Amino acid sequence: MTVLWKGIQVTLALFLITGLLFASGVFGVLLYAKLTGQTWFRDPTVAYAEQEAAAAKAAATAAPPEAKPVERPKSVLLEAPHIRQLPELPSGCEVTSLAMLLQFYGVDKSKMDLVPEMKKDPTPIRYNKNGSIAYWGNPNTGFVGEVTGAAKGFAIYHTALFELLKAYVPTAQDLTKEPFSKLEDQLIQGVPSVVWTTINYKVPDNWIVWDTPIGPIETTFMEHAVLLVGFDEQYVYVNDPLAGKSNKKIDKEAFIATWDAMGRQAISYTKAK
Structure with missing residues (x-):
């Protein structure tokens, strides 16, 4: 019984250590993204809206298409x-x-x-x-x-x-x-x-x-x-x-x-x- 209990304790300890390691890894990734300006794990709705706004801005600032020259009558x-x-x-x-x-x-x-x-x-x-x-x-x-x-x-x-x-x-x-x-x-x-x-x-x-x-x-x-x-x-x-x-x-x-x-x-x- 004592042996079983010790096994359970070891297992829980391993799970706890693994969870802490995973959490610290995620926190590190998020902190790195924050510091470097990376946009991983962003809300896709926000990202799509920003892409739409960027496309609209590009279209507004783009040069208008050149008008086709009107052909002069020959007679x-x-x-x-x-x-x-x-x-x-x-x-x-x-x-x-x-x-x-x-x-x-x-x-x-x-x-x-x-x-x-x-x-x-x-x-x-x-x-x-x-x-x-x-x-x-x-x-x-x-x-x-x-x-x-x-x-x-x-x-x-x-x-x-x-x-x-x-x-x-x-x-x-x-x-x-x-x-x-x-x-x-x-x-x-x-x-x-x-x-x-x-x-x-x-x-x-x-x-x-x-x-x-x-x-x-x-x-x-x-x-x-x-x-x-x-x-x-x-x-x-x-x-x-x-x-x-x-x-x-x-x-x-x-x-x-x-x-x-x-x-x-x-x-x-x-x-x-």
């Missing part, structure tokens, strides 16, 4: 009014082209309505002994000569014609000297432009010079103006007041060369927002 063709300058205005390509632009905008004005409103340079013409022009008006000031053909007529340039456009369109824009891509952008936005070119769409070789009240000017009687209504990769399309044809197709490279030769003149407007 545009607008349906704009076409008006012939003949027979009333043999020298009136610019004011006739302006009438087309205004009617497209929604202003009910004919070419003949606009003629008396167009600025004019009344400087009389004087000739040299050899018959060349010595002194005359300046198209940047107003129309030079007689637009109806009753006497010699020449032209009006963007600076003077722009004032008439602005009188009817508050958002009028003088796009002179802008790159041709700007005129294409206008068409993409649904707006045509009055542009200066030449009658045969070729760069002129017959330039002439005369003196004016504001200084000499170099120009050509091949000067012409049309309404630019479209483009594609190879051609531009114009409403030509002299040719009597709408959507006239012109080689783009040749057209840009003549437009450049005539000072890259163009007037248009911005669509109201």
